[in-house]
Amino acid sequence: MTSATPNRATAETAPGSRIQIEDGRDILMRRSLQDYAPSAHVQIFEAARALDNYRLHWFPRDLETAEHCADRAITTLAVVTGESDPATWAAALPYMVELRALHHSSGRLTAFDLAPAPPSLFTPVSPLRLEKISYESHRRILEAGSWLDLARRDPDEMHVARAQQAIHEAARSLREELSALSMPLWVLICRYCAEIHAANLRLRVQTRRPAAVRPGPGKEH
Numbered sequence: 001m002t003s004a005t006p007n008r009a010t011a012e013t014a015p016g017s018r019i020q021i022e023d024g025r026d027i028l029m030r031r032s033l034q035d036y037a038p039s040a041h042v043q044i045f046e047a048a049r050a051l052d053n054y055r056l057h058w059f060p061r062d063l064e065t066a067e068h069c070a071d072r073a074i075t076t077l078a079v080v081t082g083e084s085d086p087a088t089w090a091a092a093l094p095y096m097v098e099l100r101a102l103h104h105s106s107g108r109l110t111a112f113d114l115a116p117a118p119p120s121l122f123t124p125v126s127p128l129r130l131e132k133i134s135y136e137s138h139r140r141i142l143e144a145g146s147w148l149d150l151a152r153r154d155p156d157e158m159h160v161a162r163a164q165q166a167i168h169e170a171a172r173s174l175r176e177e178l179s180a181l182s183m184p185l186w187v188l189i190c191r192y193c194a195e196i197h198a199a200n201l202r203l204r205v206q207t208r209r210p211a212a213v214r215p216g217p218g219k220e221h
Helices: 038-057 060-081 086-105 135-153 157-177 183-208
Strands: none
Touching (some): 135 157
16 A cells, blocks of 8 residues: 655654654554553543433533543543643543544434533533644544545545545644644544544444335336
């Protein structure tokens, strides 16, 4: 497969970082964020489920569970990656959780969902939300997820290459805005988010796909 990763060096490591530098490998072939921190991956998914339950049922304990799981994931990721800037993780982690929460809400109207009040990590009006800090990165992550979903349905090296390029550009934009985390780690974070979005797109297609109807005798094909 032709690598979509630019040739220029991106090995901008942070002091104490435990993220391996894999600039010579395709982004999707590198060790993933889930590989580095499987327990944080579980906590992100649990936080997303609890957050969706809170929005659906308005039980405060669900929001508490979501925030508790998110805090545990932040702590784990900071320790495992060796890059522990609290403010940056507080912006990145809720974005991951929010993307995964869309997996649970794809089949219902969300316009009247309850919004957590400040100082919750999941307050919609917070200026520290990743999509507000860098809308361009948010757009690129969604673009990458769309290319990954297309690559699953229509295997083509160019789809994968475009996904990897979008991931890299999203990471570069975030690195410019939030430089406390290294470029290699931002690449892992953006890949993780893009893969979540791709999974959401796959679910959306599955839930909206009409049942196949075989034409009967004498009917037009």
